[in-house]
Amino acid sequence: MAREHPTVLVVEDEPAQREVLAYNLKAEGFDVETAEDGDEALLLVDEVKPDIVVLDWMLPGISGIEICRRLKTRPETQAIPILMLSARSEEVDKVRGLETGADDYVVKPYSVMELMARVRNQLRRVRPAAVGERLEYQDIVLNAETHRVTRHDKPLKLGPTEFRLLTTFMEKPGRVWSREQLLDRVWGRDIYVDSRTVDVHIGRLRKALCSHGGEDPLRTVRGAGYALG
Ligand code: CA
Numbered sequence: 001m002a003r004e005h006p007t008v009l010v011v012e013d014e015p016a017q018r019e020v021l022a023y024n025l026k027a028e029g030f031d032v033e034t035a036e037d038g039d040e041a042l043l044l045v046d047e048v049k050p051d052i053v054v055l056d057w058m059l060p061g062i063s064g065i066e067i068c069r070r071l072k073t074r075p076e077t078q079a080i081p082i083l084m085l086s087a088r089s090e091e092v093d094k095v096r097g098l099e100t101g102a103d104d105y106v107v108k109p110y111s112v113m114e115l116m117a118r119v120r121n122q123l124r125r126v127r128p129a130a131v132g133e134r135l136e137y138q139d140i141v142l143n144a145e146t147h148r149v150t151r152h153d154k155p156l157k158l159g160p161t162e163f164r165l166l167t168t169f170m171e172k173p174g175r176v177w178s179r180e181q182l183l184d185r186v187w188g189r190d191i192y193v194d195s196r197t198v199d200v201h202i203g204r205l206r207k208a209l210c211s212h213g214g215e216d217p218l219r220t221v222r223g224a225g226y227a228l229g
Pocket of ligand 1: 012013014056057058059
């Protein structure tokens with residue numbers, strides 16, 4: 001499945017709370033995966049590569065704090081925002097949660113609306129287009145809500161794959177993406193696509209971006225992949 005919708009991993013051992021969270025996050029248009037303990041959570045993080053983790057502090061087995069610490073010390077997972085949930089309201093625990101690397105902290109019982117706002121807030125940072133933000137890079141403007149892209153105020157014609165590729169690049173200008181990472185992000189992990197397919201679509205994207213003139217903003221990084229700028 002292509003990753004147009006951000007994936008939220010909910011780690012919560014209480015079934016009722018897990019269901020309420022999953023239900024509301026799906027209603028917001030997110031893809032949701034759930035785990036009921038720490039071991040399952042760590043497995044799913046590697047398998048699903050979520051865009052954000054909503055993590056309960058008190059879990060059987062590995063605690064939320066420990067999961068948070070592990071995710072924040074591994075290079076491949078440290079950029080994933082973590083929103084901690086806790087019944088503890090003491091300021092000292094809040095500080096401890098944030099010191100472990102959690103990006104935000106919500107005290108139970110929380111209002112679902114507030115939690116959704118916090119999730120969107122974190123996603124705005126890591127997947128701005130996924131929450132409908134307008135992206136700009138030099139003279140290129142991408143509107144994620146209308147799926148329109150312009151360069152120098154002139155509309156560009158992009159296929160759906162090229163649009164997702166450009167969104168990925170524009171969310172992180174300068175970042176070098178390997179073909180594998182692009183396959184994961186743009187095509188999704190369940191679909192088998194040859195890595196040469198990436199090159200084909202990059203070629204189409206380049207052509208579209210330069211269709212009204214202007215320099216090719218995409219950079220091929222030998223042995224590494226592609227980057228915008
Ligand atoms: Ca719990």
